[in-house]
Amino acid sequence: MPSREAVAREITRTLLDIANEEITGSDRLVVTLTVRDDQDRTISVASLIFTNEWINDPQ
Template identity: 40%
Template sequence: MKRYFFDLHNGDGPTTDDCGLELETRGEISRHVAKILLDVARDELREQDRVLMSVTVRDAEGKTISVAALAFNNEWV
């Protein structure tokens, strides 16, 4: 298993993952990224009309292997 690090970028600024998580497949990495984004969205969407967040996945050598983003925009009319 390889260790991957999941850095969050949202309205609070960047949060760097110093611990990481050992995962085996791209599917596991994608599921973990989705869980992070959905958990953060659940908290932030209660208070804001616009949210843009992303998760950057790094491998143990520090190389970026994936970037996932989630955007929410509510326009009052």
């Protein structure tokens, strides 16, 4: 099994790649990633939440 640091780096890279593709034009995005080991046991659950709230309404 890879080290926790290696798994965390891959999780981060994957979440950012997904967000980069999916966030365009969206004010809200939630991406959750579940990592399983080779015996299908969950070893990590990571989430990335993006929100954007416009303060002024353009006229």
